[in-house]
């Protein structure tokens with residue numbers, strides 16, 4: 125086994141170890157604030173713990189993910205292949221993009237601390253008129269609000285936080301069925317409850333012709349071999365307890381394909397990923 129493969133297999137333990145180092149500080153923050161309510165509620169403590177951890181690791185994850193996320197929202201990813209940065213000038217050479225860029229009214233599911241909020245600014249995605257960020261963890265809202273403000277999307281009212289889980293989106297009355305041009309899910313469908321049901325519910329918000337831009341980690345692919353699937357399965361018992369409820373063995377690609385009738389599905393494993401990746405990704409666009 126190569127050193128690279130070994131490193132990749134051990135990496136989840138390093139990441140969980142890092143997350144664990146944020147737990148004592150989180151408890152201390154609660155004690156200092158006299159916030160016994162959070163301290164005695166495992167759910168709220170986990171939310172605060174995750175928010176503090178994500179605030180710290182998020183920017184690094186953004187740097188690593190940008191090379192995939194930016195072309196995805198620009199509509200330049202197809203068949204799981206992300207064009208190399210050198211082809212960023214495709215427009216000038218008249219090459220059409222495989223999909224339209226994200227535009228119109230957008231639903232961003234689980235924006236977290238707002239790592240990707242700046243993408244919705246007019247200089248980045250000029251066609252975006254409104255974004256609903258559906259984020260249930262209140263401990264993430266201050267960072268999310270700050271990034272909305274930094275991107276200049278607060279004064280214009282372009283980016284609105286909807287402080288509920290997607291399972292409560294309908295009862296919130298904030299977004300009507302078939303009113304959304306684009307849904308964006310970036311590494312968040314791992315964290316939602318009842319994924320099959322809630323992904324079907326999300327499908328209802330898309331207008332006919334609406335597009336769903338996906339970049340998610342999923343269960344290991346059969347091609348990765350049985351050993352990797354078992355390894356991931358075993359890891360899946362510990363990982364969610366430490367990484368904010370994130371489930372790593374979901375068949376999210378299938379849930380998305382089966383969410384409803386699509387006119388076009390361009391959702392594939394991310395090209396270039398190796399057999400030893402514990403969190404393999406799918407990437408692409410589904411059109412209603």
Ligand SMILES: C[S@@+](CC[C@H](N)C(=O)[O-])C[C@H]1O[C@@H](n2cnc3c(N)ncnc32)[C@H](O)[C@@H]1O
Pocket residue numbers: 182233234235236237238239258259260261264288289290291310311312315316317370
């Ligand atoms: C791994 S984080 C990813 C955050 C962000 N998309 C990013 O890339 O930095 C998963 C996010 O999903 C959110 N989440 C959890 N349950 C959710 C639900 N029921 N509805 C919507 N989002 C949820 C979490 O609060 C968290 O912000």
